[in-house]
Amino acid sequence: MSNLQTAEDLSSNLFQIPALETFRRNLDINGLDLTRTHCTTLQVNVGLLCNQSCKHCHLEAGPSRKEIMSRGTVDDVIDLAGKFPFETIDITGGAPEMNPHIQTLVKNLAPLTKTLILRSNLTAISEKEQKPLLQLLASRKVTIIASLPSLNEAQSETQRGRNSFATSITTLKKLNSMGYGLPDSGLELNLVSNPTGAFLPSSQEQIENRFRQMLAQKWGLSFNNLYTFANAPLGRFLTWLEGTGNLESYVLKLASKFNPCTLDGLMCRSLISLSWDGYLFDCDFNQALNLYMGGNKKHISDLYALPGPHDSIAVSEHCYTCTAGAGFT
């Protein structure tokens, strides 16, 4: 496990790297302010149980994790979405497909928001018993955001584990056959490509063009959009960075690519992130540090108003991930 300082002690550098400026001080030096705007998105983490143990996972999700959202918290989420009109609701995990209440959540949230998203690793959903869930997602026009780090099997599986690549391709074929990712079908299929190591992603547009060309050419596959995200130095990825001696150079690289223009579009400004046990965070990465929303521990059952413009956002040095280069919005 990593040697991170406790999240409560944010007065010094999270990674204990002498040459690294704290994220907060970096904002101050540049005369920048990072506060909230109007809240439009609810992200729901339904649990850390996953069929994979990806090496870059900031929440260290995996098959042995027991943390999973209960039916009571699922009901709280549905109540919250009924009370506040979120433009987007984004269901994530772990593998959300493995939460036994996932169908209840999808059925009840779909009518309450313009865009309902389910994040899939493309392997958990390939199981036979997930067929009804797939049909439900299509019938409710749920957007699927799927992980596919690389077009190369070996490179992809260094991150996601053995046999994950072929299964992912099979699932993408199945999704395409249902209309997902095809023009004018109304069924959106977006891909996410995270780097398979301690390096940053390239231009999203260039990677998207290459994936579109190669997936069509090799497997006849289509998708709508592709997003490239840098890996956050947290959880299992942090442990790998420390173990391989890559932590300092990786974090300093993220910090050296700090781009003030990314601040306006950062997801933490307009999103609330809910953990499997119902606590509120400014983003999913902050869950890895128990860094609660605005710095205050609050449960969904105590949320009577959404955070609003100029409210504070809890930050630490892992935030350099989302501000590097083109950013993570």
Added chain:
Amino acid sequence: METYYQPKDLNKFAEISEGAPELAQKFFDYYTAVFAEGELTQREKSLIALAVAHAVQCPYCIDAYSQDCLEKGSNVNEMTEAIHVATAIRGGASLVHGVQMRNVAGKISL
């Protein structure tokens, strides 16, 4: 000095401007323009740079373009093939000069 090559020195490359700033400016402008997306993609250019880096055996360039190739979406198999292209041309360049050897030998031999 333990070795002529220090990885940290790569970050000092821009300091070369201090000697001849106008020439350095022209070089770095040209360098930036060469690696911009054009008829070749940035990914393809990075693979060419990696191959050339091995041909000229520049440790700085190998370090920089190994990372850059990965960041541009290439994988180790593609990068290895690119190095084989450089190796084939380097080896071929030696071997093809065998034609000159044969010309000389032929001229002076019975």
